[in-house]
Amino acid sequence: MNALVSEVRRKPMLWLLALVPVLFVAEKFRPESHTLLFALSVLAIVPLAALLSVATESVAAKTGDAAGGLLNATLGNLTELIIAVTALRAGQIMLVKASIAGAIVTNTLFVLGMSLLLGGLKYHTQEFNRVGARLQASLLFLATIGLLVPSVINHADGKSAFTQKLSVGLAVLLIIAYALGMLFSLKTHRELFAAADHAEAGEEPWPIGLALATLAGVTLLVAMVSEIFVGSVQKAAESFGMTPAFVGFIVVSLVGGAAEMGSAFSGARKNRLDLSLGIALGSAAQIALFVAPVLVLLSYVIGPAPMDLSFWPGSVVMMLFATVTATLVTGSGRSAWFVGVLLLMVYCVFAMTLYLLPPQG
Numbered sequence: 001m002n003a004l005v006s007e008v009r010r011k012p013m014l015w016l017l018a019l020v021p022v023l024f025v026a027e028k029f030r031p032e033s034h035t036l037l038f039a040l041s042v043l044a045i046v047p048l049a050a051l052l053s054v055a056t057e058s059v060a061a062k063t064g065d066a067a068g069g070l071l072n073a074t075l076g077n078l079t080e081l082i083i084a085v086t087a088l089r090a091g092q093i094m095l096v097k098a099s100i101a102g103a104i105v106t107n108t109l110f111v112l113g114m115s116l117l118l119g120g121l122k123y124h125t126q127e128f129n130r131v132g133a134r135l136q137a138s139l140l141f142l143a144t145i146g147l148l149v150p151s152v153i154n155h156a157d158g159k160s161a162f163t164q165k166l167s168v169g170l171a172v173l174l175i176i177a178y179a180l181g182m183l184f185s186l187k188t189h190r191e192l193f194a195a196a197d198h199a200e201a202g203e204e205p206w207p208i209g210l211a212l213a214t215l216a217g218v219t220l221l222v223a224m225v226s227e228i229f230v231g232s233v234q235k236a237a238e239s240f241g242m243t244p245a246f247v248g249f250i251v252v253s254l255v256g257g258a259a260e261m262g263s264a265f266s267g268a269r270k271n272r273l274d275l276s277l278g279i280a281l282g283s284a285a286q287i288a289l290f291v292a293p294v295l296v297l298l299s300y301v302i303g304p305a306p307m308d309l310s311f312w313p314g315s316v317v318m319m320l321f322a323t324v325t326a327t328l329v330t331g332s333g334r335s336a337w338f339v340g341v342l343l344l345m346v347y348c349v350f351a352m353t354l355y356l357l358p359p360q361g
Contacts, residue, residue, distance in 0.1 A: 098248025120337025143288030269303025
């Protein structure tokens with residue numbers, strides 16, 4: 001516990017943790033102040049993300065970067081899953097689909113690109129295990145195919161009943177593929193995914209018990225803050241002139257993934273690029289292969305209407321391009337700062353398109 005208190009005292013950014021209870025009080029007494037709640041929720045997520053970053057690095061120091069990246073991606077996506085379940089229960093299926101597609105693109109392009117840029121600004125070149133990166137990219141490409149097929153069929157023929165049945169079958173297949181991928185990388189062939197040993201000496205990691213407890217507690221707080229954020233973002237977005245498509249695809253994804261971004265960026269700055277890639281690509285693959293299929297199955301239980309895997313064509317194209325781009329830049333096992341710039345430019349193209357010309361429907 002002393003390590004946690006010392007970390008808060010040493011980093012002024014963590015003093016913003018005081019805004020977390022302020023946000024909860026404001027949500028209770030001023031629920032109609034959407035712009036205020038929006039601003040407070042964004043500011044409250046920042047220190048929580050920083051704290052999650054430290055705890056994740058401590059776990060990764062004990063378990064290795066591959067398992068540490070998977071753990072961080074899982075806990076980070078738990079927040080997005082809770083947000084999506086809340087929206088699904090309210091019948092906001094389009095918001096759920098936009099947040100899923102946005103989270104995949106954001107992790108693949110923005111989180112990975114910013115990690116490569118920040119690491120490249122400190123180190124001339126960086127190396128990483130390209131086998132692990134290729135596996136995550138391959139899983140992501142498989143998931144993109146799984147989303148592309150029902151989307152094309154539904155928009156071409158409008159066979160909604162067939163699309164529903166196909167989505168359920170694909171959801172089960174994608175979950176199985178994800179489970180087998182984890183078995184392959186963490187059990188049967190784990191020696192292939194050892195991190196490149198170029199990490200710089202860092203601070204003394206926290207005890208594993210404290211790190212895991214912090215991960216669980218902070219993830220719960222991030223989920224609670226994110227629910228308030230989602231409840232206020234639509235109204236607040238109108239005052240800022242944001243379109244619904246931009247909010248669902250960009251804003252919700254950036255805020256929902258803030259927790260894992262801190263860990264990815266910090267890992268890259270410490271020359272632990274395998275951790276950063278594990279978080280960025282692992283999170284995107286997990287959303288596409290696990291979170292999205294689980295939401296399809298849950299929609300039959302908690303939703304007012306079943307959800308399918310038919311996305312609007314623009315989002316599928318963006319996911320496909322994001323996957324192909326990530327595959328191209330991670331194939332060599334080496335990176336420099338300009339590689340990160342390329343990924344970020346692709347992301348900015350998508351963001352600008354959504355801001356100026358949102359898709360219909």
